[in-house]
Amino acid sequence: MADLKTSFAGIESPNPFWLASGPPTNTYGQVAKAFDQGWGGAVWKTIGDPIINVFSRYGSVDLGATRMMGLNNIELISDRPIADNLKEIAEVKRNYPTHAIIASLMVESKRETWHEIVKQTQDTGADGIELNFGCPHGMSERGMGSAVGQVPDYTCQIVEWVKEVATIPVIVKLTPNVTDITYIARAAVKGGADALSLINTINSIVSVDLDTFAPAPSVGGKSSHGGYCGPAVKPIALHLVSAVAKDPQVQIPISGIGGISTWRDAAEFVTLGAGTLQVCTAVMHYGFRIVEDLIDGLSNWMDERGHRTLADVRGRALPNVTKWEELDLNYHLLARIDQDTCIKCELCWTACEDGAHQAIRRLPRDNGGPVVEIIEEACVGCNLCAAVCPVQGCITMEPVPNDFAPVTWKEYAAGKGKLAPRSEQFHTATWSKSR
Amino acid sequence: MADFDFADIAPPLTPDYALLEANKCLFCYDAPCTIACPTHIDVPAFIKKIATGNLRGSARVILEPNPFGHSCARACPVEVLCEGACVLNDRDEQPIKIALLQRHATDYVLERKLKLFQAGKATGKKVAVVGAGPAGLACARDLRRWGHAVTVFDAKPRPGGLNTYGIAEYKLKADVALAEVQDILDLGVELKLGIMVRSLEPLLEEYDAVFVGIGLGKTKKLGIPGEDLDGVVDALTFIEHLKTHPYHETRVGKRVLVIGAGNTAIDAVTQAKRLGAEQSTIVYRRGEDDMPCYDYEYELAKRDGCAFRFDALPKRVVGSGRVTGLEVETPQGTEAIPCDMVIVAIGQGARTGLVVPQGNPKVFVGGDCANGGAEIVNAAAEGVAGAKQIHQRLTHG
Numbered sequence: 001m002a003d004l005k006t007s008f009a010g011i012e013s014p015n016p017f018w019l020a021s022g023p024p025t026n027t028y029g030q031v032a033k034a035f036d037q038g039w040g041g042a043v044w045k046t047i048g049d050p051i052i053n054v055f056s057r058y059g060s061v062d063l064g065a066t067r068m069m070g071l072n073n074i075e076l077i078s079d080r081p082i083a084d085n086l087k088e089i090a091e092v093k094r095n096y097p098t099h100a101i102i103a104s105l106m107v108e109s110k111r112e113t114w115h116e117i118v119k120q121t122q123d124t125g126a127d128g129i130e131l132n133f134g135c136p137h138g139m140s141e142r143g144m145g146s147a148v149g150q151v152p153d154y155t156c157q158i159v160e161w162v163k164e165v166a167t168i169p170v171i172v173k174l175t176p177n178v179t180d181i182t183y184i185a186r187a188a189v190k191g192g193a194d195a196l197s198l199i200n201t202i203n204s205i206v207s208v209d210l211d212t213f214a215p216a217p218s219v220g221g222k223s224s225h226g227g228y229c230g231p232a233v234k235p236i237a238l239h240l241v242s243a244v245a246k247d248p249q250v251q252i253p254i255s256g257i258g259g260i261s262t263w264r265d266a267a268e269f270v271t272l273g274a275g276t277l278q279v280c281t282a283v284m285h286y287g288f289r290i291v292e293d294l295i296d297g298l299s300n301w302m303d304e305r306g307h308r309t310l311a312d313v314r315g316r317a318l319p320n321v322t323k324w325e326e327l328d329l330n331y332h333l334l335a336r337i338d339q340d341t342c343i344k345c346e347l348c349w350t351a352c353e354d355g356a357h358q359a360i361r362r363l364p365r366d367n368g369g370p371v372v373e374i375i376e377e378a379c380v381g382c383n384l385c386a387a388v389c390p391v392q393g394c395i396t397m398e399p400v401p402n403d404f405a406p407v408t409w410k411e412y413a414a415g416k417g418k419l420a421p422r423s424e425q426f427h428t429a430t431w432s433k434s435r
Numbered sequence: 436m437a438d439f440d441f442a443d444i445a446p447p448l449t450p451d452y453a454l455l456e457a458n459k460c461l462f463c464y465d466a467p468c469t470i471a472c473p474t475h476i477d478v479p480a481f482i483k484k485i486a487t488g489n490l491r492g493s494a495r496v497i498l499e500p501n502p503f504g505h506s507c508a509r510a511c512p513v514e515v516l517c518e519g520a521c522v523l524n525d526r527d528e529q530p531i532k533i534a535l536l537q538r539h540a541t542d543y544v545l546e547r548k549l550k551l552f553q554a555g556k557a558t559g560k561k562v563a564v565v566g567a568g569p570a571g572l573a574c575a576r577d578l579r580r581w582g583h584a585v586t587v588f589d590a591k592p593r594p595g596g597l598n599t600y601g602i603a604e605y606k607l608k609a610d611v612a613l614a615e616v617q618d619i620l621d622l623g624v625e626l627k628l629g630i631m632v633r634s635l636e637p638l639l640e641e642y643d644a645v646f647v648g649i650g651l652g653k654t655k656k657l658g659i660p661g662e663d664l665d666g667v668v669d670a671l672t673f674i675e676h677l678k679t680h681p682y683h684e685t686r687v688g689k690r691v692l693v694i695g696a697g698n699t700a701i702d703a704v705t706q707a708k709r710l711g712a713e714q715s716t717i718v719y720r721r722g723e724d725d726m727p728c729y730d731y732e733y734e735l736a737k738r739d740g741c742a743f744r745f746d747a748l749p750k751r752v753v754g755s756g757r758v759t760g761l762e763v764e765t766p767q768g769t770e771a772i773p774c775d776m777v778i779v780a781i782g783q784g785a786r787t788g789l790v791v792p793q794g795n796p797k798v799f800v801g802g803d804c805a806n807g808g809a810e811i812v813n814a815a816a817e818g819v820a821g822a823k824q825i826h827q828r829l830t831h832g
Contacts, residue, residue: 064458064486065451343525346464365465390461391526 002302013100015040020278041100059216070232134200152187159191197255201227234259245273263297271317333381348385471520474501508538555582568596570648570802573818651783661752670780688776700780
């Protein structure tokens with residue numbers, strides 16, 4: 001069986017699945033239960049001067065009949081006394097010595113205050129510290145959270161203060177609410193961060209009640225922008241993780257966060273460079289028990305593919321994330337419809353006709369034969385028909401070999417290479433009119 | 436008193452189920468379900484509207500082409516129409532529950548008495564509609580929307596035709612049928628009940644056009660000895676009694692034989708069983724595969740514990756005064772099946788007593804009397820088509 005043991009910036013854990021800092025890691029009881037069920041680590045809900053929360057804290061987004069494909073929150077950091085949190089962290093560490101226990105911290109931007117909390121935290125025996133420079137709501141209004149993480153100089157400065165006294169690894173948690181996350185990542189590295197974690201939640205208003213005009217989550221009819229998370233944010237997180245992982249000026253371990261709900265999500269983060277995987281929303285939806293399939297699915301996939309350790313797959317997709325100008329313009333695809341499995345819904349037709357390149361022909365239903373067929377000379381291989389087709393494997397995108405050598409835009413724009421004849425060339429005004 | 440089970444055989448969807456089911460619909464283009472519907476309801480459009488929480492809009496998509504969209508949702512043979520055409524059948528899955536979704540949307544407007552349609556500006560034209568069944572009232576609704584005055588005549592004390600009097604109780608109850616009818620009448624349709632129209636002549640003089648939707652006549656006679664014995668009843672009379680009286684007032688035997696194997700025969704045999712018959716049996720002169728009823732109706736009767744006698748040709752109803760048995764001819768010879776009630780369900784004959792003039796440009800026909808007997812949805816489609824033709828004639832001569 002695949003070896004999922006993880007060593008992340010010097011922090012050991014039995015597997016890469018950590019609970020992200022949030023409501024599931026608020027107490028000893030929760031974290032101990034999670035470890036009993038198989039979680040490899042936990043980042044404690046952010047500790048700082050205890051706050052007072054509002055009632056009504058989460059806003060959910062459904063997709064059709066699927067509940068909570070996205071979630072936002074306006075909950076602040078821990079409302080429990082610092083001493084209580086630290087005492088429970090120490091207790092967890094004592095009872096679960098082989099699991100990773102990380103303290104997430106957020107205090108006001110004063111050197112002494114940071115020194116004090118870091119020292120107190122280290123006394124608990126915690127394996128590491130995560131600096132919460134990401135929360136976009138509430139705390140940012142008080143000059144903390146994303147207010148720090150959005151300014152490279154502040155980020156660097158506080159990491160430096162922390163590192164002055166830190167004896168355990170320091171992870172800096174990044175906010176996605178910036179124009180280019182790599183600048184913040186570099187600032188953290190400059191300050192001496194041992195690792196990064198990303199992404200924190202995304203600024204959002206999830207919905208508006210059309211009867212009361214109250215945004216959600218409604219606090220007596222009013223709301224504030226909150227941090228968006230859950231399955232909906234995964235693609236954004238994957239991109240930002242890859243951007244940071246590819247940056248030659250960063251090159252420190254990355255803990256991936258953002259919509260991880262399944263082992264597939266987890267594996268994708270690993271291939272883009274994540275060393276550990278933090279999960280929160282999926283646990284808030286389905287409970288700690290989901291870790292069983294996270295581990296089982298990831299192990300089975302690794303076993304089937306012959307990957308022995310996570311190091312074998314970590315970052316494997318990174319070389320394939322390139323600039324657009326490096327993509328091969330002579331790699332041609334053509335959609336193929338398997339008429340034997342086609343159920344004749346014509347979704348591919350309407351999608352292609354109205355939303356893409358008018359490359360599917362519709363045939364009369366009463367013929368008894370196929371109702372859709374690809375117009376090969378017009379198909380640009382965009383994938384849309386395959387994306388909307390409700391039958392798995394019915395529409396496939398097949399490479400069309402040609403005799404032309406690969407040529408990128410970079411080369412072509414520089415006058416090098418030759419373009420193979422392209423279907424797009426049929427999309428002339430005359431061609432369109434002839435239809 | 437016995438506890439009768441005439442609850443809906445297809446109970447309504449909960450809002451959660453409706454949302455789940457609506458989101459399962461693929462939203463096909465040029466959808467086969469829509470093509471399969473005789474009124475061509477844009478099924479994917481109304482289902483999408485359920486998914487977005489626009490139930491009023493959804494109901495409008497249903498009721499615009501089919502004024503009887505609500506009763507159709509309960510009584511349509513969807514297995515051979517929209518649901519039978521659903522592309523999910525080709526993915527070896529259950530089709531979308533179109534009928535139940537259609538009911539979900541139409542229930543919403545019916546329960547709230549939302550008015551989706553308004554009468555048009557008066558044109559001064561007058562149309563007589565003979566027959567207040569689905570065909571006649573579908574025609575009346577659209578004529579009112581276009582502003583023509585409409586008077587509907589019907590021989591029965593209540594409107595709705597077979598929707599009110601003839602659909603199996605567990606599919607459509609009279610009060611629901613009447614509520615649907617009321618929605619149409621509220622557009623300003625003048626209703627004259629208890630009037631048997633015997634000639635179109637006076638109507639043709641008074642009105643600019645006449646639509647005839649009088650349905651079919653009485654159940655055909657068996658033409659065998661003994662069929663006038665006490666205890667022999669025709670299926671429509673039996674069902675009508677059940678639907679217009681408290682359940683315990685409809686007499687049913689202990690051993691009931693239903694002659695015929697169409698959908699009405701299934702209605703009769705199941706309703707008899709549910710009224711308390713110990714044995715309720717279909718007697719059919721041909722074989723199982725020859726039964727004219729829909730497959731799912733056959734399944735329904737089997738689920739209700741009804742019995743079937745195939746290849747049994749009724750020759751004589753036995754009894755002195757009251758029926759005591761039915762003599763049938765089988766491949767094995769003649770046999771007397773004991774019973775205390777016989778329900779005849781071998782189809783309706785044409786209606787007699789009203790001659791519809793052929794080739795009169797002011798006369799339009801639709802529904803069972805025109806198509807020989809079909810579904811509510813066919814009647815609605817023909818009523819709507821009739822209204823369109825009449826409107827065309829009245830406005831463009």
